[in-house]
Amino acid sequence: MELRDLDLNLLLVLAELVREKSVSKAAENLGMSQPGMSNALNRLRALLGDDLLLRTGRGMQPTPYAERLAEPLNEALRLIHGVVNLEMDFDPARSNRSFTIAMTDIGEIDFLANLMRALERVAPDVSISTVRKGESNLKDELETGAVDLAIGWLPDLNAGMFQRRLTASQYVCAFRKGHALDKGSITLEEFARADHLVVLAPHTGHMMIEHDLGRLGVRRNVKLRIPHFAAVGHILSETDMIAALPGRLVNHSIVPFNLAWAPLPIKLDPIPLNVFWSAKYHRDPANQWLRAMMFDTFSEGAPHVSPDQAVPLP
Template sequence: MKLSDIDLNLLVVFNQLLREGSVSRTAVALELSQPAVSNALRRLRDLLGDELFLRTPQGMAPTPYAQTLAEPVSQALQGLHHALNVRASFDPATSQRCYTLALTDVGEIYFLPVLMDALAREAPGVTLRCVPVATPALRDDMAGGQVDLALGWLPPVESGFMQQALFRQRYVALMRQGHPLAALPKVGAAAYRRANHVRVVSSGTGHAQVDQALDRLGMTGNVKLSVPHYVALGHVLASADLVATVPERLAERVGEPFHLVARPLTAKLPTSTICQLWHSHLHRDPGHQWLRGRIASLFGHPASA
């Protein structure tokens, strides 16, 4: 007999009859009518070619064949029940789950210190694995389950994906405390053009829109250094009279450790909306819901979320 030949509901009735030894009690336990239980037993007898249960003064007694089926059927149903309900609950305090996050280097600097501190307190067994967000295969990797969540200034949502806005941020001029522009309350266009700059060429992310806006305004003529990542900016700016145009949240994170100051720009630049993005197949996963909820509570802004 092939598994496809049998209705799983018949095995549920069989397993309950073994426990109850009564058609009426089985009907009550399964919330079925007695005729429905009797019909299920008849169908199962026809399929298996055995009486399975015999009426006795003590109730429905299993035949020797039914007894041989009892343990494997019970174990199979328990295993199936566990598999179907394993996602029904999530306990961060005991979970050993590993999440893969796609981040820019700005995201690593801004999100990870706070997130890792929260995990250490609330979910000590949970681990994170980080991969670059600016990869052509990101959407495929998320759809295939290789990446759980992407954070950053991301392209428009495609079919099959969901996202939540966390916060909006502007771009500011970042420099060392002794830089001449640090004495100004705001950095105007003329002063900005005269300054020497370090430029981050962050391809494949939304930050490229800011670079394009600066180019259109003619405000990047004195670029003395171009780097592919933000991660070195703190060290560079702390020891050189250079200005970097960076996301506001990054400036907040690196300002104090490297003795840097941020100043608003009078030039109108695009603002960035930082989101968390996930594939719809994880939308109802309790563990994924918990992680998204913690990120939203740690970093989200009520006006943006």
């Protein structure tokens, strides 16, 4: 007999029947009806050419053939159970694995220092690489394991990926300390009249802010457009330009670049930032550990802007 010719569920039925020596008890243990169990026993008898269980004065008893099958069958079922419940171990203290995380330069500024300090304590030989990926490539690379996690506003990953909210990015207006607008609050007219630095960062939530400003008809005097955030602090600190930036980025930039901030004079929804990972690696212990590290080491601390502080457009 070939395995392809056998319903393997019947082996589980046979093992339970031999163990319980009762059709009703075996059915109860396996969540089957008694007629269903009797039907399964009849199928086994036909397949194996043996009665398997016989009614005697001492109740149902296995035949000699069924008794010979019992021990190797139980061992095979134990092995199968172990395989399907296999849990690989991941010991961060001993691992030298390299993980790859897709994130923007904002993410690097905001998350990586805390994460690397934590790794020094609990996983000294683990290393991290960061990459920038377009969403079309990113989904494939998450599914193949080339990228372990992705962080950001990534709506194209909403289907077919696990995700969990890390934070929401509230935007503020940033400028150098001592700027003419460094007075706690600014009006929409002052915001529009000022010289602006604008970051054009495709495939990031930042583009949603640019879209919302345009949708609301907010006109700005844009003097400089750049493709990334790394230089923003340097530029703002040495000019009179202002910029609409994520509050968490501004929080990290206040001290090193001597910046100040004020709430935006318009009400914009915060941009959600999620952690994404492939369903393929959802139960992978190393991926689970990395996700836990991201959330455990992440801390709030960006300038908090109450919705009441933002003035809606007239």
